[in-house]
Amino acid sequence: MAGADGYGLKGHHVGLDWSEFQRLKSLGMKALEDGENAAGSELLDAALDLWRGGALADAPAGPVLDSKRRFFEESRLEVIAIRADAQIKAGLHQRAITQLAAVTSEHTLHEGLHAQYVRALALGGRRAEALGVLRTLRTRLVSEIGTEPGAPLRELQLGILSSEPGMV
Structure with missing residues (x-):
């Protein structure tokens, strides 16, 4: 409903993607805590499937909305x-x-996501590619x-080079 100050939502059964995202995230994390990795992963997949493009993509730029965009991202x-x-x-x-x-291509300097990517590559038997990702990231960071x-x-990197399973 439009008003003098913009749009508002009225109703008892209004659902927001953010609320559903948070619900699925909580359920997924609970499943992971309970040792149910497959179920937890599926719930987190469902939460991420709610995303279609950037948060607040159609809203105008500004300091308040930019901070909210960053929070959502x-x-x-x-x-x-x-x-x-x-x-x-x-x-x-x-x-x-x-x-x-895909996500490390979007976030080229995010060390945490790159670490996960490298771990997955190394544990999946792709050590050379894992080391290549590390080399590329280092070059970018520097x-x-x-x-x-x-x-x-x-x-x-040292764990991969020494082939120590516990280090990866």
Whole structure:
């Protein structure tokens, strides 16, 4: 309903994608905590399936909405990382690889997502590719923001090079 100050929602049975996303995320995380990796992963998939493009894509730019956009995007990335960890633990390396390849292409400097991607590649028997991803990320970090990868990525690289299963 339109009013003088914009649009508003009225009704007792109004559903919002954000509310459903949060509900599915909570259920998925609970399932993971209970050791149900496959079920938890499926619930997190369902939560992520609600996303269609960027959050608030049609809303005008501004400091308040930009901070909300960032909040929503960070929430989405958190669920992607949690789901990837569950898939890796469940031995679904290829599924994690496919999903993480896309998201790391969008977020080229996100060390946490790259670490998940590298772990999935290494555990999936693709060590050379994993090391290539690390090399590319390091080059980007150094050239774009002037910093080396953090300790977790350096330790991951050493684990892959030494072929220590517990390090990956």
